[in-house]
Amino acid sequence: MPLRIATRQSPLALWQAEHVAARLAMLGIETVLVPMVSSGDTDMRPIDGTRQVGLFTKRIQQALLDDEADVAVHSLKDLPTEVIESLALAAVPERETVADCLVSKSGIAFADLPAEARVGTGSRRRAAQLLSRRPDLQIESIRGNVQTRLSKLDEGFDAVVLADAGLVRLEMVDLPRYHFTMDEMLPAPGQGALGIEVRADDQRSFDAINQLNHLPTRASVTAERTLLSRLHGGCLAPIAAYANVEGSQLKMSAVALSPDGKQRIDESDEIAFKDDVSAALELASRITEKMISLGAIELVREK
Numbered sequence: 128m129p130l131r132i133a134t135r136q137s138p139l140a141l142w143q144a145e146h147v148a149a150r151l152a153m154l155g156i157e158t159v160l161v162p163m164v165s166s167g168d169t170d171m172r173p174i175d176g177t178r179q180v181g182l183f184t185k186r187i188q189q190a191l192l193d194d195e196a197d198v199a200v201h202s203l204k205d206l207p208t209e210v211i212e213s214l215a216l217a218a219v220p221e222r223e224t225v226a227d228c229l230v231s232k233s234g235i236a237f238a239d240l241p242a243e244a245r246v247g248t249g250s251r252r253r254a255a256q257l258l259s260r261r262p263d264l265q266i267e268s269i270r271g272n273v274q275t276r277l278s279k280l281d282e283g284f285d286a287v288v289l290a291d292a293g294l295v296r297l298e299m300v301d302l303p304r305y306h307f308t309m310d311e312m313l314p315a316p317g318q319g320a321l322g323i324e325v326r327a328d329d330q331r332s333f334d335a336i337n338q339l340n341h342l343p344t345r346a347s348v349t350a351e352r353t354l355l356s357r358l359h360g361g362c363l364a365p366i367a368a369y370a371n372v373e374g375s376q377l378k379m380s381a382v383a384l385s386p387d388g389k390q391r392i393d394e395s396d397e398i399a400f401k402d403d404v405s406a407a408l409e410l411a412s413r414i415t416e417k418m419i420s421l422g423a424i425e426l427v428r429e430k
C-alpha cells in the first residue's frame with residue numbers, strides 16, 4: 128500500500144507534496160497524492176483578527192483523522208502551534224531559504240524605496256516590521272496566491288513582500304527581488320520549513336517520514352515556534368523569529384511589535400547545541416521570559 132499524501136491544490140502546496148513524494152521515492156517508499164480543497168485557498172477576504180488560524184492546514188489534518196490519507200505536508204509557518212493529540216509531527220526537513228523578499232519591477236533595495244512608497248503585504252508581522260523601519264511607507268493589504276500578489280506590481284504598487292521559499296519553489300527566481308537582512312525583517316516562526324504530520328498511532332508512516340527529519344532545522348523551528356506559542360502569538364500576530372545552528376551553537380533573534388510598528392521588543396541569545404531539541408526549549412524560554420518582562424504580550428495584543 129503506497130503512503131497517501133494529503134495536499135491542498137495551490138501550486139505551492141502541490142510543489143511541496145510532490146517534493147516530499149520525490150524524496151520518499153529516493154528512499155524506496157511509494158506514495159500517492161490525495162488533493163483536497165481548503166477554505167484558505169478560496170477565501171479572498173483580507174487576513175485579519177476575524178479569521179481563524181489554521182485555515183490552510185485544518186483540511187488536510189482532517190483527511191488524516193478521517194483516514195483519507197496518511198501524511199499531511201504543511202508550510203510549517205501556517206501550522207498552528209497548538210498540539211493535536213492524535214497527530215504527530217514526524218519530520219521537519221532541512222530548511223534551505225528563510226528570508227522575506229521585497230519584489231518589485233526593478234529589484235530595488237529596501238533602503239532605497241522612495242518616500243511614501245506603496246508596499247503590499249497581507250501580513251501584520253511584515254507590515255509592523257516595515258513600518259518600524261520606514262514609518263513613511265504606505266502599507267496596503269493584499270491577499271491571494273503568489274501570482275495574484277505579484278499582479279499588484281502592475282496596479283501601482285512599488286513592491287510586494289513575499290517569502291523567498293515560495294518564490295524558489297515556484298521557480299520564480301528570475302523576478303527582480305531584494306532579500307531583506309534579518310535586521311530589516313525577521314521571518315515568521317517556521318518560515319521556509321516544511322512540517323510533515325502523520326497520525327500519532329501510525330508507526331509505519333512515522334518511521335517512513337521521520338527519515339526526512341533534519342535535526343538542526345528541527346531544533347531551530349522548535350525554538351521559533353515555542354517562542355510564538357509562549358507569547359500567545361498564533362500565526363497572525365506581529366511576532367517574528369529566526370533561529371539557526373552555527374557551528375556548535377543554536378542562535379535565535381526574535382521581535383514582537385505593536386501592529387503600527389511604533390514599538391518593538393528585540394531579543395537574541397544563543398546556547399550550546401547537541402543534536403536534540405532540549406537546547407531549543409531552553410533558548411526559547413530564556414528569550415521569551417525576557418520579552419514578557421518587557422511587555423511583549425501586551426504589545427502584540429494591541430489593536
Ligand SMILES: NCc1[nH]cc(CCC(=O)O)c1CC(=O)O
Pocket residue numbers: 202203204205288289290292293317318319320
Ligand atoms: N502564508 C502563505 C504562505 N505559506 C507559506 C509560504 C511560503 C513558503 C514558506 O514560507 O514556507 C507562503 C507565501 C508567503 O508568505 O509569501
